Amino acid sequence: MLEAVNIAQKLAKFDEHWSPRIAGELNDCYIKLARIKGEFVWHHHDDEDELFLVIKGRLTMKLRDGDVEVGEGEFIIVPKGVEHKPVAEDECHIMLLEPKTTLHTGNVESERTVTDQPWV
C-alpha cells in the first residue's frame, strides 16, 4: 500500500545538520530532506542538476556570480557544472531532488561528505 509522506514529521526525526536523509525514490532520483545551518562547501556536480526546495527558513545559494535568496515555498535548480555553496544563517529545512548517483558534496571530498545516506 502506498503512503503519504509528511515532510515535517520526517524532518522531526533527526537533528544533524548537512546530513540529508532519503524520504522517497522515483525513477532514478532520490527525494531527500535535510536540516542545514551555517556554511557548506563550494562544490559542483559534473553530471547532475540539483533542486533545493525550502520547506522552512531561508537558504542563501552562493554562486560565483552572486547570491540567490531562496525563501519558504521557493526552489532553485542548480544546473550541472555550476559551482554553488549553500548557506543558512539560521536553521533551514530543505527538500532536495537528486539523481541517485549524486554525492552531496559533488566534486569535493570534505569532512562534510556523507557517502552512506540513510532513509528517514
Place this chain on the structure above:
Amino acid sequence: MLEAVNIAQKLAKFDEHWSPRIAGELNDCYIKLARIKGEFVWHHHDDEDELFLVIKGRLTMKLRDGDVEVGEGEFIIVPKGVEHKPVAEDECHIMLLEPKTTLHTGNVESERTVTDQPWV
C-alpha cells in the same frame, strides 16, 4: 543568473484546473505546478514513477486497493504501472515531478489530456 522560483506566485498566474504548467527542469524531469479540483481519470504510466506534493489543500489519491489522503506538506510517489485517480473535493495546489516523457493522463487519452504543456 539563476533565480528562485516562488511556487505560490507561479500558481497565481493561471486559473485552469488539471492543466499542469512547467515551472522548472532538471536532468530529464520537469517540475510542474497544477491546480486541481474534482476528479481526474483513472490511468497509469507504463515507465514512469510520479511524485505529487501538496502545496495547498488536500488530495485524495484513489488507488485500486484503497484511497490515500495527502495533505499540505505531504507527498506521495505513485510507482510506474500503478493505476491511480487524483481527486480533490476542494481546490488543491500540487507540485509534480515527472520525467519529460510523461503524459499526465498516462495510458489514457481523454478530454483531459494536455499534450503541449506550457511553462508558467
